[in-house]
Amino acid sequence: MHHKAISIQNLHVSYYGDEAVRDVSLAVEPGNLVGIIGPNGAGKSTFLKAMLGLIPRDKGDVEILGKPVKEVRKQIAYVPQRNDIDWDFPITVRDAVLLGTYPRLKLFRRPGKKERQWAMECLRRVGMEEFSHRQIGELSGGQQQRVFLARALAQQAEVFFLDEPFVGVDVSSEETIVKILKELCWQGKTVIVVHHDLSKANDYFHQLILLNKELIGFGAVSDVFQTDIIAKAYQGQFAFMKEMGV
Structure with missing residues (x-):
């Protein structure tokens, strides 16, 4: 049976007592x-x-791959914002990626040779294999983001969530990351990215969710990326108009 990758019904979320997300409903197809x-x-x-169920919702239903999130955690990879991560934590690049293999290991089994080889393969994909013994805190922003993408790849998930992955990241890291995200979609995976820079939206994404507390637009990039629709979300923040070249 064909399931939506993500299905959201009437999602409401408060943040410190204020309504942050109001009545969002949408469904995303796989790939x-x-x-x-x-x-x-x-x-x-x-x-x-x-x-992702990381913060409580006031009401609404979220299904991922046709099930409640807690039933499909192993199928979900999440790359948080870089400022949500403790970069002083003493862990090497390889061990950080190896953590991504844990959801697949049987309870209480330590990663073995197969997992270590797979972690290195994931590092190779993001161009970071020669940094495997470095501490994550020594890396540049772009390198750190590549390592966390490698960790997500190591999970072999079906649905990937990335929160502002391009903030503080150099151009070549950004290009590497986008290329890998596109490859994941070609393999039938689903990738959701919080993104702040409108200028690249056209090149990067198949679909856009345009949000300003409520859902302003959702659909193919060409449908959502219209001046009047974008203007509705950004209400008078006209600097973005120049960014879009409108």
């Missing part, structure tokens, strides 16, 4: 690379975290 865009304070990260 799509979806950008969540909208102005600062629009609730994009809150929306992502609520989908």
Whole structure:
């Protein structure tokens, strides 16, 4: 039976007592690379975290691969914002990626040779294999983000969530990450990305979720990326108009 990758019904979320996300309903088919865009304070990260069950929702239903999130955790990979991660934690690049293999291991089994080889393969995909013995805190922002993408790849998940993966990341890391996200979609995986820069939305994504506390637009990039629809979300924040070249 064919399941939607993500199905959301009437999602409401409060943040410190304020309504942050209001009545969002949408469904994403598998194999799509979806950008969540909208102005600062629009609730994009809150929306992502609520989908994943990382913060409570006031009401609404979220299904991933046709099931409640807690039943399909192993199928979900999450790359948080870089400022949500403790970079002083003393762990090597390889061990950070090896953590991604844990959801697949039988209870209480330590990663073995097969997992270590797979972790190195994932590092190779993101171009970070020669850094495997470095501490994660020594890396640049772009390198750190590649390592966390490698960790997500190591999980062999079906649905990937990335929260602002391009903040503080160099251009070549950004290109590497986008290429890998597109490859995941070609393999039938689904990728959801909170993204703040409108200028690349056209090149990066198949679909856009345009959010400003409520859902302003959802669909193919060409449908959502219209001046009047974007303007509705950004209400008078006209700097973005120049970014879009409108």
